[in-house]
Amino acid sequence: xxxxxxxxxxxxxxxxxxxxxxxxxxxxxxxxxxxxxxxxxxxxxxxxxxxxxxxxxx
Amino acid sequence: xxxxxxxxxxxxxxxxxxxxxxxxxxxxxxxxxxxxxxxxxxxxxxxxxxxxxxxxxxxxxxxxxxxxxxxxxxxxxxxxxxxxxxxxxxxxxxxxxxxxxxxxxxxxxxxxxxxxxxxxxxxxxxxxxxxxxxxxxxxxxxxxxxxxxxxxxxxxxxxxxxxxxxxxxxxxxxxxxxxxxxxxxxxxxxxxxxxxxxxxxxxxxxxxxxxxxxxxxxxxxxxxxxxxxxxxxxxxxxxxxxxx
Numbered sequence: 001x002x003x004x005x006x007x008x009x010x011x012x013x014x015x016x017x018x019x020x021x022x023x024x025x026x027x028x029x030x031x032x033x034x035x036x037x038x039x040x041x042x043x044x045x046x047x048x049x050x051x052x053x054x055x056x057x058x
Numbered sequence: 059x060x061x062x063x064x065x066x067x068x069x070x071x072x073x074x075x076x077x078x079x080x081x082x083x084x085x086x087x088x089x090x091x092x093x094x095x096x097x098x099x100x101x102x103x104x105x106x107x108x109x110x111x112x113x114x115x116x117x118x119x120x121x122x123x124x125x126x127x128x129x130x131x132x133x134x135x136x137x138x139x140x141x142x143x144x145x146x147x148x149x150x151x152x153x154x155x156x157x158x159x160x161x162x163x164x165x166x167x168x169x170x171x172x173x174x175x176x177x178x179x180x181x182x183x184x185x186x187x188x189x190x191x192x193x194x195x196x197x198x199x200x201x202x203x204x205x206x207x208x209x210x211x212x213x214x215x216x217x218x219x220x221x222x223x224x225x226x227x228x229x230x231x232x233x234x235x236x237x238x239x240x241x242x243x244x245x246x247x248x249x250x251x252x253x254x255x256x257x258x259x260x261x262x263x264x265x266x267x268x269x270x271x272x273x274x275x276x277x278x279x280x281x282x283x284x285x286x287x288x289x290x291x292x293x294x295x296x297x298x299x300x301x302x
Contacts (some may be wrong), residue, residue, distance in 0.1 A: 005106070005107065005108045005172040006107070008108060008111065008168045008169065008171060008172050009107060009108065009110050009111055009168075011168050012111045012114060012115070012164070012165040012168040012169065013110075013114065015161070015164055015165075015168075016114050016118075016161050016164075016165060019157060019160070019161060020157070020161075020270070023153065023154065023157050023274065024274060027274055027277050027278050027281065028277070030278075030281050031277060031278075031280065031281040031284075034281050034284045034285050034288060035284060037288055038284055038287065038288050038291075041288065041291050041292075041295075046291055046294075046295055047291070048287060048290070048291065
C-alpha cells in the first residue's frame with residue numbers, strides 16, 4: 001500500500017476525528033458546568049425574576 | 059411557530075432542546091453513510107487512494123467559509139438589529155469555525171505531501187485559508203481580551219465584517235491567481251468536473267459535517283444563553299449584597 005499513502009489518509013482522518021471529538025466534549029462539559037452552577041444558584045433561592053412563580057423556565 | 063419567535067432566547071432553548079437529539083442522530087447517520095460511500099468509491103486515476111482525504115478536506119473548507127459567512131450575518135444582527143441572540147450565535151460559532159478552518163489546512167497539508175511533494179506552499183488558496191484561520195483566532199482573542207460582554211460583541215462584529223472580505227478571496231483565489239491548488243471542481247460554471255462516483259460520497263460527507271456543525275453550534279448557543287443568565291444572576295446578587 002506504499003503507493004496509496006495510507007499513513008497520510010489515516011493521519012488526516014485520525015486527527016480530524018480526535019479534534020472534533022475534543023471540541024464536542026468541551027461543548028458538552030462546558031454546558032454541564034454552567035447548568036450545575038445555575039442549579040446551585042436556584043438551590044440558594046436565587047432565580048430569574050421572570051422565573052419566579054411561573055415555574056415554566058422563563 | 060413563526061421564525062421570529064425563535065429570536066426569544068427562552069423559546070429558542072425549548073425548541074433547540076427538542077431538535078438537538080434528532081439533529082445529532084441525523085449527523086451521525088449521514089456521516090456514517092458518507093464514510094462508507096467515501097471508502098467504497100473508486101480510487102482516483104491520478105491521486106490513487108489519497109483522494110479519500112478529499113471527502114473530509116473539502117467539507118472542512120466549505121464549512122470554514124460557511125461558518126465565517128454566518129458570523130458576518132450574526133455581526134449584522136449585533137450591530138444593526140442589536141439582537142442578543144445574534145451575539146450568542148456569534149460567540150458560539152467562532153471556535154467551531156476555527157476548528158474546521160484548522161482541519162481544512164491540516165488535511166490539505168497531509169494530502170499535499172504525497173501529491174505535491176510538500177506540506178505547504180505560499181499559494182493564494184492556502185494563504186487565504188490561513189488568513190481565515192487567523193481571523194477566527196483573532197476573534198477568539200479579541201472577545202477574551204475585552205471584559206464588557208456588549209463591547210466585546212460589538213468589537214468582534216466589526217472585526218468579522220472587515221475580515222469577511224477574505225471569504226470571496228478564498229473562493230476565487232484559484233481563479234484570480236496562478237495557484238498550485240487545483241481550480242474549483244464542484245461549484246463552478248458548467249457544473250462539477252468530478253465524476254459522480256466520487257461526487258456523491260463527497261456530498262454525503264459534506265451534508266453530515268454540516269449537520270454536525272449545526273448540532274455543535276446549537277449546543278454551544280444553549281450553553282451561552284445559560285451562561286448569560288448565570289452572569290445576570292451573579293451581578294444581581296452582588297448588587298443586592300451591596301445595597302443590603
